[in-house]
């Protein structure tokens with residue numbers, strides 16, 4: 001037998017033993033769960049039959065309590081997760097192995113790596129290590145030779161003599177190879193050459209070293225990643241969450257203490273299956289728009305981010321478009337945050353209309369006393385709560401006086417004509433009216449509304465300028481002030497006003513919105529403004545952060561690396577690090593080169609693409625839109641026949657996407673992806689660029705990339721996003737003249 005045959009036999013034997021062990025465990029676990037379920041049903045039945053259902057008698061209450069405690073114990077011990085994990089492992093229990101001798105030990109260990117730990121608790125034998133276990137990092141970070149890894153007790157060193165990768169499917173060993181003998185990224189190449197699916201997949205078998213460093217980082221409270229398109233940012237974010245939740249780390253982080261901020265609901269659906277695949281459920285995904293509608297409850301109309309982007313893209317080149325763009329930049333800036341802070345200070349110190357408070361001729365508090373009391377706020381109680389305390393203080397003071405007032409009123413009513421038979425009730429009515437009037441009077445200064453305050457900033461033009469002293473305002477500040485005021489007066493606000501309004505609300509009322517979140521993952525970080533980060537800092541005050549973005553994929557603003565400095569200053573965490581990912585994994589070399597060239601000279605520095613080749617992207621002229629439609633229909637048929645499963649026709653705007661969809665659907669079956677829509681399904685679809693962000697498709701067909709349609713720097717960014725969505729094929733159509741950006 002040659003050595004490959006010997007190894008093969010050994011591996012077959014190991015797989016057989018591992019699978020036999022899993023089968024045994026599955027059986028035990030199923031039995032165990034069945035018993036727990038029966039116990040639970042029996043306990044419920046017992047409680048129902050043997051306890052009184054409603055009682056005020058103490059002994060019965062104790063009895064009910066004991067029963068429900070028992071039931072709760074049964075419920076919490078009923079945990080089907082291990083059973084589910086074992087079932088998943090039957091298909092493919094592990095994907096890698098390395099042979100390791102720990103420094104100071106003589107015995108070599110064969111470490112197999114898989115989705116979860118597989119250990120025989122009776123013998124202590126570990127069949128498979130979870131990919132997240134500290135020792136598994138060796139597999140991702142090293143070739144053969146000396147290695148080290150972090151353990152809870154410090155750094156451990158050793159030597160790796162073999163590294164092997166496996167393809168096991170349906171419990172069968174398809175093949176294996178030693179990484180030291182053949183190219184290491186063979187499996188990676190295979191994975192990347194496959195078609196993409198409607199849902200994002202996990203990458204545990206092929207995590208790359210630079211990605212692993214980010215996934216396993218535990219030293220920093222703020223981890224910022226700038227990564228080029230397709231470098232695996234979203235994948236890393238999700239694997240990092242699974243890593244942080246890994247019980248072996250004793251981090252005590254629970255899935256309900258983690259939140260992922262996603263750009264839109266289509267994207268949320270796209271990534272939703274990765275964490276459950278990795279065995280972690282219940283991680284909340286939040287979209288800023290949803291947070292806004294939850295907090296404001298439709299108070300300010302319904303403008304969403306998609307609507308904002310649509311307007312911006314449509315109005316480029318027009319004066320109104322420039323005002324809107326500057327307004328968005330300004331209202332999301334740190335300068336505007338300073339103005340809002342000054343507004344809050346100014347309101348607190350100068351504008352609250354405190355007044356002397358009298359009741360029944362007695363002074364309860366002078367204006368100055370109230371103001372002093374309000375400003376003497378050393379523990380930083382939010383303004384609205386502080387004013388509420390003052391209101392309660394005044395109402396308490398007035399309470400004993402109201403009795404006296406009632407007596408006086410009764411005397412007055414007695415003397416007045418027409419109420420002889422209802423002295424008491426009429427006096428009480430008068431007293432109530434006076435109490436209401438009193439409350440209303442003091443509420444003129446104890447109630448503060450964030451919207452009114454925001455409006456004040458724009459209503460009084462001089463105020464904004466006064467508060468902005470020493471700060472740089474946008475050129476179009478007068479127009480911005482005017483349009484904002486007009487909107488607010490109509491009861492509407494633009495999307496860019498939501499963050500300032502939320503900021504003011506949180507500062508004024510305090511944060512009762514979210515609590516208990518310990519880790520926040522912000523994907524597509526470039527899409528949020530500094531002011532939105534200020535809001536995140538208040539909302540998730542005690543959390544640590546993973547922030548991932550690509551400044552080249554911004555839409556409405558100029559790409560600017562300084563955003564990361566802003567983020568770091570705003571979130572203000574003691575231990576922070578910024579890392580970069582420069583290698584694209586999604587697209588073929590040809591597509592990557594084409595897309596990078598769009599960004600212009602100098603921007604490709606340090607950029608690398610995975611060595612996967614395919615056809616050159618095609619840029620095809622068309623005489624008319626009808627001819628373009630016909631070619632696209634033919635392309636869809638051709639690519640489908642070639643086996644590509646997801647084909648996206650990417651348009652510049654939603655409006656264009658709707659028109660194109662309306663025409664194409666007469667000849668081919670396809671889906672239109674709408675903002676705030678649900679899942680992206682397989683098959684051909686039409687989608688606007690900004691919705692395609694973060695997603696990927698086997699084939700991308702860029703719609704009408706003509707001189708009229710794509711000309712500015714912002715269009716360049718849109719085009720870059722369009723092209724970087726493609727895995728295998730890219731076709732660009734244009735009518736008339738080609739965009740000068742290509």
Ligand SMILES: Nc1ncnc2c1ncn2[C@@H]1O[C@H](COP(=O)(O)OP(=O)(O)OP(=O)(O)O)[C@@H](O)[C@H]1O
Pocket residue numbers: 188191192196201203206207208211227228229230231232233234235236550585586693694695696724
């Ligand atoms: N180590 C890896 N092994 C296998 N596939 C990988 C790896 N890293 C990334 N990929 C694949 O590359 C593609 C891009 O990954 P992902 O969407 O996470 O990148 P991204 O940086 O978030 O992209 P973008 O910013 O362009 O949306 C996905 O198909 C992902 O599965």
